[in-house]
Amino acid sequence: MTSPPPSAPISDYGLLGDTRTAALVASDGRLDWLCVPRFDGEPLFGRLVGGPEAGTFRVGPARPAAVVERRYRQNTATLETTWAVGNARLTLTEGMVAEIRGHLLPTTLIVRRLSAEVETVDAVVEFDPRLGVRHRRPRVHQRRQALVCEWGSLAVSLGSAPRLTIEPGRPASITVGPGRPVTIVLAVAHREPLIHVEPAAAWELLVEDENRWRAWTAEIDESLPFREHVARSLLILRLLTYSPSQAPVAAPTTSLPEDPGGVRNWDYRYVWPRDASIGVSAFLSVGKPEEAHGFLAWLLHASRLQRPRLPALLTLHGRHVPTEREVPGWPGYLGSAPVRVGNGAAGQHQLDGYGWVIDAAWAFAQAGHLLYPETWRAVRGFADLVARCWQDPDAGIWEVRSPAHHVHSKLMGWLALDRALRIADTHPLPERQRRRWQTARDAVAAEVRTHGFDPTMGSYVRNYGSQDLDAALLVLPLLDMDSVDSPRVRGTIEAIRDRLSAGGPLLYRYPPGRDGFPGTEGAFLPCSFWLVQALARTGRRLEAEELFQTMLHHASPLGLYAEELDPATGAHLGNYPQTLTHAALVQAALAIRDAPANVPGSG
Secondary structure, X not given: OOOOOOOOOHHHOEEEEOOOOEEEEOXXXXXXXXXXXXXXXXXXXXXXXXXXXXXXXXXXXXXXXXEEEEEEOOOOOOEEEEEEEOOEEEEEEEEEOOOOXXXXXXXXXXXXXXXXXXXXXXXXXXXXXXXXXXXXXXEEEEOOOOEEEEEOOEEEEEEEEOOOOOEOOEOEEEEEEEOXXXXXXXXXXXXOOOOOOOHHHHHHHHHHHHHHHHHHHHOOOOXXXXXXXXXXXXXXXXXXXXXXXXXXXXXXXXXXXXXXXXXXXXXXXXXXXXXXXXXXXXXXXXXXXXXXXXXXXXXXXXXXXXXXXOOOOEOOOOOOOOOOEEOOOOOOHHHOOOOEEOOHHHHOOOOHXXXXXXXXXXXXXXXXXXXXXXXXXXXHHHHHHHHHHOOOOEOOOOOOOOOEOEHHHHHHHXXXXXXXXXXXXXXXXXXXXXXXXXXXXXXXXXXXXXXOEEOOOOEEOOEOOOOOOOHHHHHHHHHOOOOOOOHHHHHHHHHHHHHOEEEOOEEOOOOOOOOOOOOOOXXXXXXXXXXXXXXXXXXXXXXXXXXXXXXXXXXXXXXXXXXXXXXXXXXXEOOOOOHXXXXXXXXXXXHHHHOOOOOOOOO
């Protein structure tokens, strides 16, 4: 049976993860995306953007059925989907085992269990793995314990209890009776022995993982505003952090479109130091310094060969990102082609990244953690480069492919120098180097105030000499370059909110169509959370809380966010779920927590 083209909205997909790779599962039980052995590996199931020939792994009701409940078990990464099938209820409980240390276990272990209530239910298992961009079928053989599929150095096993007869590419009909669940286990091995895990043991491992996630989330401050949503976002950020290196991937997917049917389809399965640094600050602020320390250690290792230059993005192991190329024959999500592997932004100069990274190091030091000497040397090198190169044009946070004097980039260059100077208050620094940083920092501020501000608009602008706005400028109140009470800061916030509005709490990141790419795009979700931060920082806490609450209604049914949203339809756009959006949500909630009550005259 050939699967129909994917029609589920992006927001219909739930995330399963184990801190090494991740799967996306639709509400019909269809697992349509999984790369192995890592987030940036080859797709084993790629139907999401590769079409039916790219493979899927469906476990669910035999015929279309209404979903009556779908949720993550509280404070865990285990997903439950329940369908109404006649008078019966069929529930799929599924997850990936994250903790494998101390066990003889495969690196990737997916556990999926069907259970029925009231009466017996007809269900189906469709297992159709196709590896890589050419949809390679496996070499298949049956073992006593499981079905085994092999592609050279990669092998997977599919076991079940009770034992099912499954052939790749052929849907298998099964029945699930009350009190007689069916457990299916997928194990993946890459350049290592293939380890079969008995279904009962795999289920117990998943339950143990749930307990660990509950303990992890229990450490999050109970007094946080919107704590349930913050905890879910932190858990998503942790799932998207590659545990062997502690590097957070921007998203687990490639080529989910920003403009459905168009060409704005990018590969996000890499590490942007900017996005990761925002996550570091979020983890630090909720009392989880281990995650922050892990990333800084990774960055120190990853940047060593290119220092003092900070790459715009890196692989999970800190290497060069592959050259961007198009995958021939892949139809893309809802016909959005091309599907891309690699990312052309890897070679760009993005000045703002230095600001985010050094600000994260400052947050780490401010929390009472001394930087290791080698880490401090790396930060000093970054600051020296900013002091030398801040006057050069760059690609900016939005990675336009024609460099310009982006005001946000200059502001983040100022932040890099300012935070490096603050770190130097508790770390050794030659006086000559300190003076050089101070001189450059003051020069950046003077130039930006002169060339980056439009008096007729009462706002900072996107580029020197332009009247376009940039929602990234909502970071202004967080920098301390201008006072939060400054008319320039408040004027910029109001101008962005008015002129970049996409309706309600939604914002475009810049005027649509002003980036040199064909087509258009949706509202950029991190910008709305940056607006929450800006309002809270400038004394408008009640307004910030209302905006945050409204943004919660734009989450997927499972509390996940993509990068963008179609303002007309509410459809999620772009790669999903998005690290930057979830990190911005956490920081917005923290800004509300730390904000004073509304300042008179501020609203």
